[in-house]
Amino acid sequence: MSARLVVNAWLIAVDEAMSEFRPGWIHVEGDRIVALGGGPVPEVPGAEILDAEGDIVMPGMVNPHCHMPMSLFRGLAEDVDDRLFRYMLPLERKFVSPEMVRIGARLAAFEMIAGGVTTVADMYYHETEIGRVVDEAGMRGVVGQTLADFDPPDHRSFEEGFALAEELAGTFAGHPRVTASIAPHAPYSTGPAVMEMAALWAADHGGLPIQIHLAETEAEIAWARKEHGMSTVELAMGTGILRPKTICAHFLLVDDADIRILAGSGAAVAHNARSNGKGGRGMARIEDMRAAGIPVGIATDGAMSGNTLDLFSQFGVVSIFAKLRGGSRKPMPARDVIRMATVEGARVLGMDAAIGSLEPGKQADLIRIDLSAPRLHPIYDPYAMLAFSTMPTDVRDVMVAGEWILRDREVLTLERHKVMSDALQMADRFRLEISAIDGESRR
Numbered sequence: 001m002s003a004r005l006v007v008n009a010w011l012i013a014v015d016e017a018m019s020e021f022r023p024g025w026i027h028v029e030g031d032r033i034v035a036l037g038g039g040p041v042p043e044v045p046g047a048e049i050l051d052a053e054g055d056i057v058m059p060g061m062v063n064p065h066c067h068m069p070m071s072l073f074r075g076l077a078e079d080v081d082d083r084l085f086r087y088m089l090p091l092e093r094k095f096v097s098p099e100m101v102r103i104g105a106r107l108a109a110f111e112m113i114a115g116g117v118t119t120v121a122d123m124y125y126h127e128t129e130i131g132r133v134v135d136e137a138g139m140r141g142v143v144g145q146t147l148a149d150f151d152p153p154d155h156r157s158f159e160e161g162f163a164l165a166e167e168l169a170g171t172f173a174g175h176p177r178v179t180a181s182i183a184p185h186a187p188y189s190t191g192p193a194v195m196e197m198a199a200l201w202a203a204d205h206g207g208l209p210i211q212i213h214l215a216e217t218e219a220e221i222a223w224a225r226k227e228h229g230m231s232t233v234e235l236a237m238g239t240g241i242l243r244p245k246t247i248c249a250h251f252l253l254v255d256d257a258d259i260r261i262l263a264g265s266g267a268a269v270a271h272n273a274r275s276n277g278k279g280g281r282g283m284a285r286i287e288d289m290r291a292a293g294i295p296v297g298i299a300t301d302g303a304m305s306g307n308t309l310d311l312f313s314q315f316g317v318v319s320i321f322a323k324l325r326g327g328s329r330k331p332m333p334a335r336d337v338i339r340m341a342t343v344e345g346a347r348v349l350g351m352d353a354a355i356g357s358l359e360p361g362k363q364a365d366l367i368r369i370d371l372s373a374p375r376l377h378p379i380y381d382p383y384a385m386l387a388f389s390t391m392p393t394d395v396r397d398v399m400v401a402g403e404w405i406l407r408d409r410e411v412l413t414l415e416r417h418k419v420m421s422d423a424l425q426m427a428d429r430f431r432l433e434i435s436a437i438d439g440e441s442r443r
């Protein structure tokens with residue numbers, strides 16, 4: 001078993017006591033943390049030693065809602081209001097293939113690793129391929145096969161969708177870093193019967209995580225009222241889909257009763273502040289949710305919606321939205337932002353016993369933040385610095401399950417040149433199709 005020691009670090013453990021050690025050390029054996037602390041560094045014969053030179057070392061970050069291959073759609077038709085129907089759905093129908101999702105997922109994995117995200121929850125199509133990319137990239141992931149009724153690119157019926165989920169679960173059964181999941185797209189695009197089947201499927205597979213977009217749009221709220229005479233959250237609750245290890249993305253257009261229902265169910269929320277804001281949809285009630293005991297993680301959504309896949313780009317928006325909602329400086333303090341990005345995000349995925357904080361016995365998922373940039377100083381409060389001044393490019397080293405996957409800002413697990421050239425070639429094919437769509441509409 002390989003032993004590693006990180007020494008001379010400003011250790012931020014994000015444990016219950018919010019322990020800090022400066023200077024601190026952390027001892028890793030195999031994929032686990034054995035010990036950490038301040039004071040004298042233990043003698044570990046044969047250990048690889050990394051001198052952190054006073055930099056911050058903290059838990060790897062958790063992104064609880066992403067559509068990795070959509071990195072290929074980043075910035076496409078940015079300000080066009082009907083871009084979903086005009087460009088996205090036609091492009092997805094024409095181009096989404098196992099090859100396309102691999103190329104997009106690699107671009108996304110590269111960005112997340114370089115920005116300090118060590119665990120991602122993803123939902124998209126051909127998800128088994130995405131799981132393979134997460135594995136080869138050395139990341140940790142919950143990968144969810146999407147189910148939807150809008151003629152999605154990889155299944156023509158729900159039966160075929162469940163067959164893909166079955167393949168996914170079989171491929172990653174017992175995998176140490178990749179967990180299969182099922183992802184009914186949203187209540188309106190699956191319906192209560194399929195949501196019920198998805199809940200049973202997850203239970204039959206040892207309680208695998210479920211991912212769903214919930215209470216995201218006005219159209220969804222109106223649909224639930226009109227078709228079912230209740231809120232979309234009440235509807236979801238009735239299907240049995242809301243339970244621990246269910247990740248509800250957005251949970252934006254909700255009232256007090258909806259928040260009470262979700263809190264009682266044990267389900268959790270992936271908060272996509274940038275995506276919600278850019279869509280002009282609103283600012284989620286995350287303070288109320290957290291006060292009710294709902295775990296809330298900070299997520300990026302796909303890069304088509306939020307543009308970036310690191311969490312530093314989210315922190316300002318998350319905090320500012322909460323402060324604007326509350327009309328004061330107090331809501332969503334920097335410490336809470338960092339907790340949500342790490343241990344609370346892990347709780348959203350039902351993985352907080354294994355990851356999310358630096359504690360003996362937990363998986364060795366950690367990142368080092370280079371403090372050499374003048375714009376990070378002075379540092380009166382490391383959490384304020386992490387929440388508001390740090391950029392993804394300040395991440396210098398990343399370890400997942402005891403293995404370095406980023407060293408000195410170089411991703412070790414993916415070939416930078418190939419990731420880029422594949423992605424740009426795919427984008428050229430999209431460009432041609434966009435010209436064709438625009439030409440068609442001018443005729």
Ligand SMILES: [Zn+2]
Nearest residue numbers: 213249301302
């Ligand atoms: Zn989404």
